[in-house]
Amino acid sequence: MLEFSEFKPVSLDDRDLFLRQYRQYPQVHSDNTFANMVCWNHYANYCFADVDGAIVLSSTIDGVTSFRPPIGPKNPALLDDVIDLALREGGAAPLLVLDPVNEAWIREIYPNLILYPDRDYFDYIYRTEDLADFAGKGYATVRRQVNHFRREYAYSVEAITRENIDEVWEFLVIWCEWRDCDSVPILAYEKEAILFAINNFFAIGLRGWIIRVGETIGAISVVDEVNADMAVVHFEKALPETYRDIYKVIMTETAAGLRGRYRFINRECDMGVPGLRESKTRCHPACMVEVHYATRDDLEACRR
Template identity: 45%
Template sequence: MMLSLEDFKPVMLSDRAFFESHYAFFPQTHSSNTFTNMVCWNHFTPYRYAYVNGNVIISCTTEGVTRFHPPIGPRNPELMRELIRLALDVSDETPIELIDPDTAQWLQELDPELALMPDRNNFEYVYRASDLAELPGKKYQKIRSHLNRFRKNCSSTVEPVTPGNLKEVIKFLKKWSEWKGCRKNLVLASEVGAARYAVEHFNELPLQGLLIRVDSEIGAITLYERLNTDTALIHFEKGLPDCEGIYKAINEETAAVLVSEVEYINRESDLGVGGLREAKLRYHPHHMIEVYSLKRPNCASGVRGPFRCAQED
């Protein structure tokens, strides 16, 4: 077996059935491997994948640097060795990322010398759906207070995102983009691009959504999907500043819909953004989806386990 970049092909909208079939056997817990995430963000971070020996291997290229995700499928030490060799050949100091804890433990058993580091910025926040829907007890008192103020001050209605209001949702995203000054912020602009792609292909993706109207105009939206048997995943959540508390309202309304379907809601990572981290912690996550990164080994040390300095073999 010799894994190469030629084995990888672009993730395309037509690949949905393939990924859904594979993930039925290997359910995902982190948002980054979801088909929706990959096709929506392709314009900013092109995703490619290889299907080798029953495993899906995903690569992602950001600002010219290609990194890999660990194989998704039956454990295969030889394939893992090949992936590490390829990743060390073409990537930077973090050749493989988004390694789940079980795979990280397996890798350490295969080679205790591998440098695996927790990637806190990409840990994802998972909440009990009932907590977000009911906001129970003292710890949610401030949030309930903001929510009550929103409902008192704003005349609002809630409705699902449907083919009939998708054009309005696109107009809303344009308005949100202008308010945020996205033309001057590459990351925000790419996020709006991803959300717009999701809306434009809403019927071709496994998405559902809600929106809040304030005085008949859309003031907030959310787009989500079922991640696995017990968890829903929030992909996009956007609100305009016209009505204080609207983010809390869309969060609570979404949970109220999902609480009868799933036990947990994954609200993705904070990417190390301080304000975002504080906001996510304020909602008291039930648990985090932890991930690790493989760091490039110091081959000059002469340490050569089965996976060390694979590019020199």
């Protein structure tokens, strides 16, 4: 029987373990990435158990725990154990499914189990070349905004390196002051996450880009790999009140930096925020990575 006491917090020391596992069992949703978990662990309390060649993940937010299907070889007995553990230790929606492979597997094993879509946490996936070029009618407005920025400002693009990462930190302090991060709980959590990312940038294995207007940083992006074909933009911060449309510029310049290495860019979910959903949809995602959950009542019913 799988016990919650066997789980341990995801830490920087576990990077190689997750990299090995994910090379063999590629992920598609940003929430399962190692970088996301270590950067947001103060908020979501990600833990894992390494069982029979599989990794089982859990997260606990505001005291409510949920579990995820095993990442590894298809082992129905281990899946049963995870469901049993979820029923013992989880909340009202104790099982989260963040990838189509496990979704299909669970539907096959438990054909009567209802999996509910959670649209707010669907990841948006874009073709890298689309965001790098903004070509075609569908991108006419954003292309016009980027071109206007390029005419108005003399700017440069550079990768985040050991030589300029202290400047990135200073920029983020300014950004957090502008957003008044400490007054809004989720922004306070995000502040801690992004500063952890910068403090541990090279240990995590992150990449990123800077937009510098003159000598001043106006925007940054922090990027990770989801799988061999897909990158993810974990953080993207800018000062739009100072430099209008700069968010569009850091988006396209980051895509240009990723072109040739990754076919797709994951720009994470919209969390149900109307303005964010509108802006992400306006950039024409190629597809979405869906998230589903199972309720306690439905799990109990399928186990009878």
